Amino acid sequence: MLWLQLALTGLQVGAVYALTAVGFSLIFGSTRIFHFAHGATFVLAAYVFYWAYQAGLPAPLGILAAAVAAVALGVTMDRLVYAPIQRHEGSFFTVFVASFGVGIAVQNIVGMVFGRSFVTVTTELSRSVKILDGVYVSPLAWIAVACAALFFVGLQWFLRRTHVGMALRALSDSPELIRAYGLDPRRLSTYAFALGSVLVVPGAIITAATSGLNPALGHHVMLISLAATIVGGIGSIGGALAAGFLLGLAESLALIVFESQWTEAVTFAILFLFILLRPAGLFGRAATS
């Protein structure tokens, strides 16, 4: 039953990856900003939740605090870093380097404030329950998958049915069109960052309560988000979701063959295969968006 156990773990990990990647993909797809600091947002949200837990605050408050921190970082980056850069130049790499720099700074500040060792939040929900002989699943795994589904459906509804959502979808294609409809691309960009950043929160909290945290997690999260965005197809939110699950499952199932230190290698191998054989990803831009 090892494979079933690993598949279920993979599903849980995949849900976390999927939501984080969807956030990155939403930001990148609509604003074309390569938000490398997305990994730092994840780390910050997770540690704020951890801090609230240590301080004895009730969980809903902790979740709220994490969400506020994530959105604050995302929106601040958009306003104070990306907006000024885009005013004078806005080349892809200038934005990338700035984002990268802030990501490193945030990650190190988190390390200085909370320490660099491994920490976890243990809750009732983290405890694994036996569902079959040799197969244990914690309720958090189901919550993770449910969260991914819920947030994704909610996001899709938002993007298809609301004014701002539809404008966000149009933003990457035609900023001119946005202006013609009397919307401000900069303001929409801020919405994209707020939304994209809040999407890391469920994953960050679930990670804190299951596999645990350390500040260096940001780079791993970033690699996964990038890989899922490319594997899913740049600009495709559904693709990022599917690719997040795919990477989580692959990482976990790879444990049947490899030792645990090779999990990131599996992600890399999948990413490389896609770049090599199918650079448009699972769902190229044309298929969905």
Add this chain to the structure above:
Amino acid sequence: MAAYLLNLGVLISIYSILAITLNFIMGYAGIYSLAHAVFFGVGAYAGALAAMHLSASIFVTVPVAMACAAVLSLALALPALRVRGEYFVAASLGLQVLAVTIFAEWKSVTGGIGGLIGIPPVDLFGQAVYRPASFFPLSLAVLAIVIVVTRLLVRSSFGRNLTAIRDSESAAASFGKNVPLIKTISVVISAALAAVAGTLYAGYLSFINVESFMLDTSVLVMAMVIIGGTGTSWGPILGAAILLLLPGLLSYLSFLPPTEIGAIQQTLYGLGMAILMIFRPGGLVGRGKARETKSAAKVAVGQKPPAVEAKAEGAR
């Protein structure tokens, strides 16, 4: 004190080589790599193994190291450069992560986490060079050679082609430039020269392990290039000097907790990168103004052209 300064001089020379070679692809070809520490590492391990098992002569170790790094860089460049720049960033980040795992796990070759110990000192015409006082001139000489080689390349037609591709890939292709090939060659040259720094490093310390070749190092070298000035001749060297002097200077500030020096340093250069990009994207040495001033600024509103170009590239 003299030993301390000489040691610092050696490290600045070695990191300057890394920064110059990264600048070669970042500044002139517009290729952003997060895997430079991998080629540094491959150069160090290959050079060390060659010194331990073949000959410690610099004329053996350096070519071996360069060849290994060049071959590995091909594996990264060939697929990743056929597509857009974002893919290279992603692929290089992936390679960096993978390489750290391999450096740490391939015990029979890299010595695992423990690393390689007892690497023979660099042998130059039969003389073992290991004292900082004699190693410093050697590292300076190698640095000078690397500077000259990269300057010659940048000023050749090859360098012009790189810059043309960076400024407009589609236009360069329309004038007959084989864009993927030219980019691939630049990455191979950069990786091979970074391996030279690795070989020096291994021979100087006589001990290496994975910790010197992690993502942190790639980030550090990228920060050196950016802070000093991307696409400038002296910027990367200035950047290397500043960032290597920083920990020493920070340790003079006695109110800072010593265990946090590393984190403070990383925070500083992270913020430094972001602030420079906002106010002075060319770096300390570079031109104050952003690269695209008048014309592109007009076009860049809303970034329509890149999207159009992206579509055209994607459709190929």
Add this chain to the structure above:
Amino acid sequence: MNAQAHMPAAGAGNEVLLEIRNLDKHFDGLKAVSDVSMDLRAGIVTTLVGPNGAGKTTLFNLITGHLTRSGGSVRWLGRDIGGMKPYRVARLGIARTFQDLRLFGDMTVEENVLTVMEPGALPFSLSGPSTAEKRARVAEVLERTGLSAKARTRAVDLAYAERKFLSLARIMATRSRLWLLDEPASGLDPNSYELFLRLLREEVASGVTVCIIEHNLDIVVSISDRIAFLDRGRLLADGDPQTVLDDPDLAAIYFGDRT
């Protein structure tokens, strides 16, 4: 209106350089270029006209390999070049300019021109023209386009008209047989116009074949040997300038769409 008016085109006896047959390009169901067939003959200036979004630039992109066709064929001297990469197409002797120019912004004017003359995929290539030959050619091209005084200026620092001429200088330096010019004269003042037209005529006289996208009807009339009219991806007319321009149906489409 008839789908494709057949009119005797100028230079009918000249050698066909580029032969386009039933070319199609679809984007997500949108037909950007649809069933276009036309020949570009040696020494003939063909102008592509039509409202915005008619598929003119897309047609260029299909010829140069910046886009891949959905159907049909493009032949250069009888050889199918559809699906060829842009750099291979360029090496056949087909050069182009871009509407947004795409100069090498950080390089000087001189370097912009020098670069297009060098094949140089390898660091130290031994082939290609000698340095003295290249310098002489660069000087000549800059002289003719009025850019000599700006040789050491970076492309981004040029004024608008100068940038347009640099784009032209680059294509002149390539010594290509076929030029595809995408709105090379738009936004030029009358003096610059004159220079532009003179240069174009000189180049045509020296054997260059030109296909040009242009909106300004004065220019169209004064340089075209032949006009091809595109609308919504389809070639509605292809013939001598007067016949095409006098067609009331085409005029209605052209001016109707603009208002």
